Amino acid sequence: RKEVEQDPGPFNVPEGATVAFNCTYSNSASQSFFWYRQDCRKEPKLLMSVYSSGNEDGRFTAQLNRASQYISLLIRDSKLSDSATYLCVVSPPGGYNKLIFGAGTRLAVHP
Amino acid sequence: DADVTQTPRNRITKTGKRIMLECSQTKGHDRMYWYRQDPGLGLRLIYYSFDVKDINKGEISDGYSVSRQAQAKFSLSLESAIPNQTALYFCATSPGGTAETQYFGPGTRLLVL
Numbered sequence: 001r002k003e004v005e006q007d008p009g010p011f012n013v014p015e016g017a018t019v020a021f022n023c024t025y026s027n028s029a030s031q032s033f034f035w036y037r038q039d040c041r042k043e044p045k046l047l048m049s050v051y052s053s054g055n056e057d058g059r060f061t062a063q064l065n066r067a068s069q070y071i072s073l074l075i076r077d078s079k080l081s082d083s084a085t086y087l088c089v090v091s092p093p094g095g096y097n098k099l100i101f102g103a104g105t106r107l108a109v110h111p
Numbered sequence: 112d113a114d115v116t117q118t119p120r121n122r123i124t125k126t127g128k129r130i131m132l133e134c135s136q137t138k139g140h141d142r143m144y145w146y147r148q149d150p151g152l153g154l155r156l157i158y159y160s161f162d163v164k165d166i167n168k169g170e171i172s173d174g175y176s177v178s179r180q181a182q183a184k185f186s187l188s189l190e191s192a193i194p195n196q197t198a199l200y201f202c203a204t205s206p207g208g209t210a211e212t213q214y215f216g217p218g219t220r221l222l223v224l
Contacts, residue, residue, distance in 0.1 A: 002153075004153065032211050034211075041199075041220075042217070042218070043201060043215035043216060043218055044154070045215070046212050046213075049212075087153070087154075091211050098156065098159065099211070099213060100153070101154040103151055103152055103153045104153070
């Protein structure tokens with residue numbers, strides 16, 4: 001079983017739609033959680049951290065369910081510029097700044 | 112100017128050749144990492160370094176070596192390149208401590224024929 005699993009997509013949605021991505025992780029002792037965004041052929045960039053209480057940044061909402069080892073990202077009012085691959089990222093126990101990356105979920109927003 | 116730079120950006124080489132990928136950063140971070148990315152797989156950690164005298168193997172270090180020449184420089188070498196090392200390679204940095212965000216360079220696209 002992969003340490004971090006994501007639905008690869010692609011998710012094809014119209015502008016203005018709400019879309020949700022899910023991610024599961026295998027190590028229940030994982031410490032920190034993130035969503036990164038990666039545009040085609042570009043480097044990953046941090047989108048947001050994921051906190052136990054859930055957190056929101058503009059149109060983006062991240063949720064963490066430690067009991068189910070599940071992380072989600074909700075994007076409201078999708079824009080064309082949201083088209084990218086979204087990487088679920090987990091910091092394992094012991095951390096040391098080592099990150100485990102999911103393979104990513106691809107989102108395509110169309111007019 | 113970019114905070115994390117990688118050279119070359121693209122490289123084509125032949126099986127058996129030795130090549131070096133270089134990474135430089137102006138962020139002043141102590142921690143540096145090398146990853147590879149393959150289609151359908153997440154980024155996988157090759158090596159990481161927490162300071163100039165510290166080198167650690169990651170998940171997939173076989174066939175690779177690294178050198179941390181200075182706080183700002185971290186090089187990845189393929190001693191004898193093979194076709195399954197064809198991939199997109201990323202360097203990343205982080206400030207360390209409790210901060211876990213990593214900042215990535217633009218990547219090096221390597222093709223081994």
